[in-house]
Amino acid sequence: MNVMFYAAGVSNSRCEDAAEYERDRGRLVTSFRADRRTIYFSTTSLYGQDSPYTEHKRRLEDMVLMQGGAVLRCSNVVGNHAPGYQLVPLLRDKIRRNEVITLQRNARRNIVDVRDVVRIARAMVDMAGVVNVAATYDNSMSEIVAALEDST
Secondary structure, X not given: OEEEEEOOOOOOOOOOOHHHHHHHHHHHHHHOEOOEEEEEEEEHHHOOOOOHHHHXXXXXXXXXXXXXXXXXXXXXXXOXXXXXXXXXXXXXXHHHOXXXXXXXXXXXXXXXXXXXXXXXXXXXXXXXXXXXXXXOOOEEHHHHHHHHHHHO
């Protein structure tokens, strides 16, 4: 079976540019083919958040599922090439510059390694529906910062 992994598109959850969302939707639509199944990378931000970003992700998920594809809802994916505006690279860069980092006392984040996401995506080739891709626990922000300080 031919499979297309669609991990492109809007990645900044604060994006409010309708043109970016329309460009992403158009690119996904033109990639659909009857002889190819789509596996779409989405976000766990859909749980409990309403924003232009999550509304857009829901619409694209629905399109993929209607085409017989599958959806991976990923939490905070961390790897070597993450954009600088995402949480972990942002914190890493602040630590490297010796900048002050203000943390909310009870803030926690779920971090998943990009290598695990790849393994799960490969396993999804013959599956349908929605799969959440996340760690089994959330880290406190202070734990994340400490781990970054140790590795930097």
